[in-house]
Amino acid sequence: MVLAYNEERHIAACLDSIFAAEPDCDFEVFVMANGCTDGTEAIVRECARRRPEIHLISIAAADKCNAWNMFVHEESAARCPDAEVLFFMNGDMRAVAGSFSVMARALRENPHANAASAVPVSGRTAARNRSELIRRRGLFGNLYSLRGSFVARLRELSVRMPLNLEDDDGLILELVRSDLAPDVNPVDHQRVAPCPDAAFAFDSLSPLRLEDWVLYAKRLVRYGRRGYENQLLSRSMRKHGISGMPVDIAELYHEAESLTLRWNGIYTLANFLALWRIRNLGKARRPLQQAAPRGPI
Secondary structure, eight states, X not given: OEEESXXXXXXXXXXXXXXXXXXXXOOOEEEEEESOOSSHXXXXXXXXXXXXXXXXXXXXXXXXXXXXXXIIIIIXXXXXXXXSEEEEEETTOEEOTTHHHHHHHHHHHOTTOSEEEEEEOOSTTHHHHHHHHXXXXXXXXXXXXXXXXXXXXXXXXXXXXXXXXXXXXXXXXXXXXXXXXXTTSOOOGGGEEEEEEEEEEOOOOOTTOHHHHHHHHHHHXXXXXXXXXXXXXXXXXXXXXXXXXXXXXXXXXXXXXXXXXXXXXXXXXXXXXXXXXXXXXXXXXXXXXXXXXOOOO
């Protein structure tokens, strides 16, 4: 699965890298183009004319979690329900040679693991991020894999990521480590097999481009929102299990008054803006939630 939202600058290189990384392997590639308003879909169609293994899935809503849900519960269920391993990738990434076979082998050699993760080779903090991922046995949403049987269980239990959730990879990591039972099972880091020889590359933001400064500022606020949403979601899941996941993450925003803004250096302002917005949205939703009748528990 390749998640793509307005990736006309990168999507062709992303798709080319998949096939170049494993020239002897057969792939079925599903590009989940969600809410694209640029030339992403046209480029994917052109790539698909050259490679029929590429499938464009055009989605109106610009929501990566909705696109992920559609791939897991609809596209992969219909076209490759018995796949041994499924790979997940962002449309602005490029896979390094051998990455997919390395992750597939890691899952075969570690039957306890639900996921295998790749490491970054790009970015100013790549070495630190790579070291942290390996040490903590984590994963980045940029490129990772899930065991096919784990994905089958996601379908059986109807586990769907909340819409509009910012930290999709953080939630995936929690589901993987808890083996889909966060209210019962302790965190098990051995459920993830980090793969130092599987990697992804990307183009870093440039300090010389004004548009990249704007992207960076928005990214900082999203990171702040990610942290606060994680607190709300983890609290709900620890209490109620996977049934504690809302349909839309904003359904938990009414609890944001319990969140605390702490000093975090230059990121404090971005965190403040993220928390302010979450609280305002939560206040706007609270009257609706209080008026709504309670369903069966």
